[in-house]
Amino acid sequence: MTDMMLDIKNLQVSIPTDRGTLNAVRGVDLSISAGKTLCLVGESGCGKSLTATAIIGLLPRYAKVTTERFAMAGQDLTARTEARLAKMRGRDVAMIFQDPTSTLNPTLTIGRQLTEGVMRAERLSRKEADARAIEMLDRVGIANPAARLVQYPHGFSGGQRQRIMIASALMGRPKLLIADEPTTALDVTIQAQILALLDELQSDLGLSLLLITHDLGVVASIADEVAVMYAGRIAERAPVKDLFRAPQHPYTRGLLAAIPVPGQTPRGSELPAIPGRVPGLVGPLKGCAFRDRCSFAGEICGQDPVPGHAPAPGRFVECHKAAEVAA
Amino acid sequence: MTRSQTPPMIRMTGIRKAYRLHRKLFAPVEELVAVNDLSLEVAAGETVGLVGESGCGKSTAVSIMLGLLKPDRGEVEIAGRKIGALSVDERVRLIQPVFQNPNASLNPVKRIASLIGQPLHLHGGENVKAEVARMLDLVGLPARLADAYPGELSGGQRQRVAIARALILKPRVLICDEPTSALDVSVQAQIINLLLSLKSEFGLTMVFVSHNLAVVEHLADRVAVMYLGQKVEEAPTDALFDGAQHPYTKALLAATLLPDPETGMPEQLIGAAPADPFATYAGCRFAPRCREVQESCHTTEQTLRRLGASSVRCTIAGQKGRVGAAEPKPSGCS
Numbered sequence A: 001m002t003d004m005m006l007d008i009k010n011l012q013v014s015i016p017t018d019r020g021t022l023n024a025v026r027g028v029d030l031s032i033s034a035g036k037t038l039c040l041v042g043e044s045g046c047g048k049s050l051t052a053t054a055i056i057g058l059l060p061r062y063a064k065v066t067t068e069r070f071a072m073a074g075q076d077l078t079a080r081t082e083a084r085l086a087k088m089r090g091r092d093v094a095m096i097f098q099d100p101t102s103t104l105n106p107t108l109t110i111g112r113q114l115t116e117g118v119m120r121a122e123r124l125s126r127k128e129a130d131a132r133a134i135e136m137l138d139r140v141g142i143a144n145p146a147a148r149l150v151q152y153p154h155g156f157s158g159g160q161r162q163r164i165m166i167a168s169a170l171m172g173r174p175k176l177l178i179a180d181e182p183t184t185a186l187d188v189t190i191q192a193q194i195l196a197l198l199d200e201l202q203s204d205l206g207l208s209l210l211l212i213t214h215d216l217g218v219v220a221s222i223a224d225e226v227a228v229m230y231a232g233r234i235a236e237r238a239p240v241k242d243l244f245r246a247p248q249h250p251y252t253r254g255l256l257a258a259i260p261v262p263g264q265t266p267r268g269s270e271l272p273a274i275p276g277r278v279p280g281l282v283g284p285l286k287g288c289a290f291r292d293r294c295s296f297a298g299e300i301c302g303q304d305p306v307p308g309h310a311p312a313p314g315r316f317v318e319c320h321k322a323a324e325v326a327a
Numbered sequence B: 001m002t003r004s005q006t007p008p009m010i011r012m013t014g015i016r017k018a019y020r021l022h023r024k025l026f027a028p029v030e031e032l033v034a035v036n037d038l039s040l041e042v043a044a045g046e047t048v049g050l051v052g053e054s055g056c057g058k059s060t061a062v063s064i065m066l067g068l069l070k071p072d073r074g075e076v077e078i079a080g081r082k083i084g085a086l087s088v089d090e091r092v093r094l095i096q097p098v099f100q101n102p103n104a105s106l107n108p109v110k111r112i113a114s115l116i117g118q119p120l121h122l123h124g125g126e127n128v129k130a131e132v133a134r135m136l137d138l139v140g141l142p143a144r145l146a147d148a149y150p151g152e153l154s155g156g157q158r159q160r161v162a163i164a165r166a167l168i169l170k171p172r173v174l175i176c177d178e179p180t181s182a183l184d185v186s187v188q189a190q191i192i193n194l195l196l197s198l199k200s201e202f203g204l205t206m207v208f209v210s211h212n213l214a215v216v217e218h219l220a221d222r223v224a225v226m227y228l229g230q231k232v233e234e235a236p237t238d239a240l241f242d243g244a245q246h247p248y249t250k251a252l253l254a255a256t257l258l259p260d261p262e263t264g265m266p267e268q269l270i271g272a273a274p275a276d277p278f279a280t281y282a283g284c285r286f287a288p289r290c291r292e293v294q295e296s297c298h299t300t301e302q303t304l305r306r307l308g309a310s311s312v313r314c315t316i317a318g319q320k321g322r323v324g325a326a327e328p329k330p331s332g333c334s
Helices: A048-056 A082-088 A110-121 A126-139 A158-170 A188-205 A216-222 A240-245 A250-258 A322-326 B058-065 B088-092 B112-122 B128-138 B143-147 B155-167 B185-202 B213-219 B237-242 B247-255
Strands: A004-017 A020-033 A037-041 A064-066 A069-072 A093-096 A176-180 A208-213 A225-230 A233-239 A316-318 B010-022 B029-042 B047-051 B073-078 B095-098 B173-177 B205-210 B222-227 B230-236 B305-307 B310-312
Touching: A004 A048, A004 A208, A020 A037, A020 A048, A020 A208, A020 A225, A020 A233, A037 A048, A037 A216, A048 A093, A048 A176, A048 A208, A093 A158, A110 A126, A110 A158, A126 A158, A158 A188, A176 A188, A188 A208, A188 A216, A188 B247, A208 A216, A216 A240, A225 A240, A225 A250, A233 A240, A233 A250, A250 B185, B010 B058, B029 B047, B029 B058, B029 B230, B047 B058, B047 B213, B058 B173, B058 B205, B088 B095, B095 B155, B112 B128, B112 B143, B112 B155, B128 B143, B128 B155, B155 B185, B173 B185, B185 B213, B205 B213, B213 B237, B222 B237, B222 B247, B230 B237, B230 B247
Parallel strands: A037 A208, A037 A225, A093 A176, A176 A208, B047 B205, B047 B222, B095 B173, B173 B205
Antiparallel strands: A004 A020, A004 A064, A004 A069, A225 A233, A233 A316, B010 B029, B010 B073, B222 B230, B230 B310, B305 B310
16 A cells, blocks of 8 residues: 555544534545545535545544554554644645635745745755745746745735645655645636646646535545535545446536536526535434435335445445435 | 617616725725716616626625615616615605525524514514514514524525515615525525526516526526626627627636536636736726737727627627628617
């Protein structure tokens, strides 16, 4: 398993709340091969961002994180101490977030924000760190990078700020980049540019990319593999073309059907919406979390455990009625 | 665009709105022209999509349409009457908004029944309670939610509340400003279905503002594309999606991501330079980012002209093709 950049088994994240324990991530298995892009897709509250934040170890202390296995870049990190995580962050794995306006500090120059981490972690001199920053800004397509190091974030547009965030994530030359909704706050034309940039960086630098999104259009354009998350678990996982061509989980099917496609969905027709809403995750959950919204649901769906199937190599679907859905 | 004896439900003519602001602290006041020379007509029962990227002026246009903002120049008529001449009471019974974020547009300390009933209550309606119950049913919310607070509802349910509240005065026009952008796709489909059924049931006239072209394509009869305060193209939905004329519309369409892995990375038909709303342009405002730009574009003032089924603000559009190669002439609505 040396070509696995990330290999996680049974990740659980629970958060104590006033109403009881919120089991936000309920046993997630994830793996990403070196140089590949895995898209983690799901709707608000499904636990996709918490999964990512748990991987990089940035969850607050009160969140309880457990894993059966956690390996990154060939290292076994199952016993995750803060010191080991801190060492890994920025070097092996880096993360970019949704809104570059709130993640960049408005009172510090771009140069200062880019170099702070590597000067500490790699003990680079100011000069070396600046040279690295210029290299990375150039990489992400910021024109005239040397001159722009002394500028503040407000001097850049939204798309440029996201480029700067990407440059900042690349400063430690990570092997795995986690991007949490990196284009959601951007206009469509800028989104296209940022996705193209991520794609290009990935093939140039051999990065592995874990991209979290709710947008199946983004998934279709950039993913190698897709994991569909629902209520804290992976409902389905498949290579991108297989997932869109033949979705096997009723939830995946529902998601794909609910999106109007210009030229295909008849104008003004009723869209096949998924009825109901996501279940609450406070306390234990019995059986399949999707069964209340599922048209295939039967009595068996209330039973634990929900069986996982591998309908084809590289595919996984967790559903009591998998055979019936596939038929 | 039917120009029969009945006036259009909404008619905006030559709207201009500028904000005067300081770009930086202590910098001199500058003018940001948010909407410039915007004319738009929406026939009764029609749905018009208004699309464009952040800062293109679509929300300013909406505020002006609703009578919430006074334009510097130009006229807005709703159902044939100037909006300035309407009393508030008359106005709210004609035109109502649904905004993007129901979390922000609903007062969190009021119960759902009171939120939905408020417009009726304020404008002297009777049977508020019965009407609220009817509205809840109409937008597909269970009656028991009448006593709930917005915080107890999901995002989709809150948007249903916002729609119920907008419709309780039985307006003829519904202005939806990104009503599904804050929602998940499965819920987005529910809200789109609801808007479609309400529209056909009540013959509503709708203006649908969105940056999501797929949603606009699904709902709108006609689409107007805005760029930096100007309408750059307007066409019937099919014509726009089958053969966009303006380079900016083409770029928008190319950047729209489809849920189809065979299409690969979106094509980029637009320069990386960001749009500058403060800049003054002698020629085309899109020229600095345009892939089809010609020298004359920077100096020639662009006016709307007819090209095939579209009305386009671009002098070079259609030059190479044969479609509608008619000589450029100023369109009736510019």
